[in-house]
Amino acid sequence: MVDVTPDLARSRPRNGGTWVERVPPAYWVLSVLLLVIPAFVSPFVMFQIMGWTFILGIISLSLMFLAGYGGMVSLAQMAFAGFAGYMMAIFGDSAIATISQGWPWWIAIPLALLLTTLFATLVGWLAVRTEGIYTIMITLAIAAAFFYFTRQNYDLFNGFQGFNSVLPPQLFGVDWRGPYAFYYLTLGFAVLAYALVLYISRAPFGLSLQGVRDNPRRMAALGYNVTAHRVAAYAFAGCLAGVGGILLTWQSSQISPGTVGIGPAIDILIIAVIGGLRHPIGPFIGAFIYVILKTFAVDFLLSLGLAGERFQLVIGLGFLVIVFFSPDGVLGLWEKLRASRNRDPLTGQDRGRDPL
Amino acid sequence: MRRFANTHPVWTALIALVVVILLWLIFAIWPPGLVDVIGRKKVFLAALFNGITLGGLYFLVASGFTLIFGLMRNVNLAHGTLYLLGGYIGFHTADITGYWLLAFPVAFVVVGFCGVLLQVLVFRRMEGQDLRQTLVTIGISIVMADLMLWGFGGDFFNISPPSWLSGPVETFLVTTVKRSGDLVYMKYPMVRIVIFIAAVVVGVAMWLALNRTRIGMMIRAGVDDRDMLQATGARIQIVFVGVFAFGAGLAGIAGVVGGTFQSVAPGEDIRFLLASLVVVIVGGMGSIPGAALGALLIGLAEQFGSVYFPTYAVVLTFLIMVVVLAFRPQGLMGSEG
Numbered sequence: 003m004v005d006v007t008p009d010l011a012r013s014r015p016r017n018g019g020t021w022v023e024r025v026p027p028a029y030w031v032l033s034v035l036l037l038v039i040p041a042f043v044s045p046f047v048m049f050q051i052m053g054w055t056f057i058l059g060i061i062s063l064s065l066m067f068l069a070g071y072g073g074m075v076s077l078a079q080m081a082f083a084g085f086a087g088y089m090m091a092i093f094g095d096s097a098i099a100t101i102s103q104g105w106p107w108w109i110a111i112p113l114a115l116l117l118t119t120l121f122a123t124l125v126g127w128l129a130v131r132t133e134g135i136y137t138i139m140i141t142l143a144i145a146a147a148f149f150y151f152t153r154q155n156y157d158l159f160n161g162f163q164g165f166n167s168v169l170p171p172q173l174f175g176v177d178w179r180g181p182y183a184f185y186y187l188t189l190g191f192a193v194l195a196y197a198l199v200l201y202i203s204r205a206p207f208g209l210s211l212q213g214v215r216d217n218p219r220r221m222a223a224l225g226y227n228v229t230a231h232r233v234a235a236y237a238f239a240g241c242l243a244g245v246g247g248i249l250l251t252w253q254s255s256q257i258s259p260g261t262v263g264i265g266p267a268i269d270i271l272i273i274a275v276i277g278g279l280r281h282p283i284g285p286f287i288g289a290f291i292y293v294i295l296k297t298f299a300v301d302f303l304l305s306l307g308l309a310g311e312r313f314q315l316v317i318g319l320g321f322l323v324i325v326f327f328s329p330d331g332v333l334g335l336w337e338k339l340r341a342s343r344n345r346d347p348l349t350g351q352d353r354g355r356d357p358l
Numbered sequence: 359m360r361r362f363a364n365t366h367p368v369w370t371a372l373i374a375l376v377v378v379i380l381l382w383l384i385f386a387i388w389p390p391g392l393v394d395v396i397g398r399k400k401v402f403l404a405a406l407f408n409g410i411t412l413g414g415l416y417f418l419v420a421s422g423f424t425l426i427f428g429l430m431r432n433v434n435l436a437h438g439t440l441y442l443l444g445g446y447i448g449f450h451t452a453d454i455t456g457y458w459l460l461a462f463p464v465a466f467v468v469v470g471f472c473g474v475l476l477q478v479l480v481f482r483r484m485e486g487q488d489l490r491q492t493l494v495t496i497g498i499s500i501v502m503a504d505l506m507l508w509g510f511g512g513d514f515f516n517i518s519p520p521s522w523l524s525g526p527v528e529t530f531l532v533t534t535v536k537r538s539g540d541l542v543y544m545k546y547p548m549v550r551i552v553i554f555i556a557a558v559v560v561g562v563a564m565w566l567a568l569n570r571t572r573i574g575m576m577i578r579a580g581v582d583d584r585d586m587l588q589a590t591g592a593r594i595q596i597v598f599v600g601v602f603a604f605g606a607g608l609a610g611i612a613g614v615v616g617g618t619f620q621s622v623a624p625g626e627d628i629r630f631l632l633a634s635l636v637v638v639i640v641g642g643m644g645s646i647p648g649a650a651l652g653a654l655l656i657g658l659a660e661q662f663g664s665v666y667f668p669t670y671a672v673v674l675t676f677l678i679m680v681v682v683l684a685f686r687p688q689g690l691m692g693s694e695g
Contacts, residue, residue: 131687135433135488139635146632147676264628318500325493
């Protein structure tokens with residue numbers, strides 16, 4: 003039902019040259035830019051804007067993976083992320099000493115990710131029993147149930163208050179919540195997640211998953227286990243969202259029901275859609291736009307002489323305009339622009355070269 | 359009914375047993391041993407009645423949702439927004455004019471008109487595009503939620519029913535026996551009973567309209583095969599607009615009811631959107647009896663859950679959904695495929 007085809011054709015033929023030559027120039031520009039950014043910008047921008055962008059990008063990337071390659075739009079990704087954050091707080095250290103176990107990070111983090119993957123597998127097993135719009139509804143209902151559960155349960159999830167002072171471990175004597183360290187930490191994980199998703203999309207599993215998306219009956223007839231592929235996609239996406247969730251918990255140093263509410267769950271979908279579901283870079287573009295809007299919409303509104311608290315309206319309207327006119331998000335606009343530049347104005351035919 | 363009994367004798371026996379136990383729990387005077395185990399009968403009856411009336415409210419919201427989805431395959435995630443809008447309009451109508459009953463038609467008409475706008479401006483442009491419909495209606499609900507917060511403020515409103523409906527009424531159900539031998543009867547708010555009866559009336563009227571009238575025939579035909587109905591010359595777009603307006607209007611009425619039961623406040627839109635999602639998932643998409651059954655189950659589960667195991671009340675609702683999905687993915691009353 004999700005009408006997206008990841009652009010495999012754009013990856014250029016890879017024959018000849020060392021691997022260094024095969025990396026597209028855009029990646030070089032981007033990586034140099036991302037590496038030297040800390041030299042110019044303030045700690046606030048690095049920690050709040052860039053760090054948050056990478057984290058939201060990772061969580062939305064997990065949704066992009068499910069929706070773009072698997073054809074399953076899941077609204078439960080934020081619940082997975084929050085679940086990982088909660089597990090981290092429960093097994094690791096936090097200010098709520100009565101619940102937190104205080105185990106070392108090398109047990110707590112793998113355990114949190116493992117449990118998140120399990121949770122995602124269970125949810126996936128449930129969600130793949132349905133198709134299309136039903137999947138959206140069921141994952142939304144699951145996300146909501148998780149939110150209300152964490153808010154009501156005081157034994158394990160500490161209810162309304164949640165956990166605070168959930169800090170990253172002091173590894174190698176570095177304070178990982180410092181602006182520089184946190185920037186590189188989130189950047190590292192974002193690059194890793196991006197590369198992993200790109201790799202999987204071209205690996206046999208990713209290709210058969212895309213086959214399942216396009217024609218499940220044919221794939222079943224060819225001998226592929228359709229359900230297993232879909233559930234595995236959920237498990238992988240859940241793990242990815244879990245990584246994002248742990249980073250998110252470290253960034254705000256707390257986790258509470260507000261983090262996993264319906265609003266944030268829908269925000270993840272908004273980010274993925276604004277960026278575009280065709281390519282793994284989309285969620286990061288969407289996250290950047292979202293974070294910029296969320297951070298500066300208030301100032302923008304105030305500068306126009308409007309009330310600052312209407313920023314939700316601005317975000318909602320922006321989202322509405324994008325989905326109304328370009329269902330493929332910013333990436334879709336980019337492709338449209340490329341196509342129109344590439345078209346001969348007289349004949350309307352493709353000129354057959356790439357002007358951009 | 360008889361066919362169900364013939365094909366599933368075990369299930370029928372189980373359901374009959376549950377019904378008998380329930381009836382006994384409702385009408386009998388509880389022996390002290392039972393009171394020690396599960397608490398006083400008054401609490402049980404209150405949970406039961408609250409659950410049933412909450413189910414009535416859920417039915418009003420969810421039936422519009424399921425009707426719209428069943429006929430047009432339109433995914434209207436702005437349904438909760440329509441509910442909340444109905445609540446606000448009802449509150450202000452009742453507040454200004456002083457007539458509680460007037461709130462219902464006004465909310466129905468205004469919200470129904472919003473439904474017409476939605477159908478004509480949004481859904482007609484993206485027929486059959488599930489994901490786009492979902493996204494656009496999510497966008498609309500975000501924008502509308504903020505506009506309503508702007509316009510009506512963040513306060514809680516409570517629509518107060520007129521004096522002849524307020525206050526408790528004594529029912530014929532015995533809760534306990536006093537030591538002197540007098541029977542204590544249960545008291546229950548009049549307005550909840552009236553509203554529940556109204557929900558039942560609406561449900562029955564909808565069922566009759568769907569199954570006994572010409573328009574209902576057209577709608578049912580549209581649910582089964584839209585293209586064929588169009589080919590026979592029915593003006594399907596008009597039917598669509600009408601059904602959408604009716605479904606949205608029901609959500610508006612439900613908003614007034616919800617405002618009287620509980621309160622009208624920001625955030626209620628999402629709560630009721632989710633409630634109607636769960637109800638239609640449990641009951642089966644597009645089925646009115648399914649919506650009634652699902653609403654009753656979810657309402658009861660919520661109330662009993664919050665009385666008997668408060669921290670896990672949500673999980674109970676969720677468990678019902680999981681079990682239904684695991685064994686009957688199409689919902690309890692949903693049709694196959």
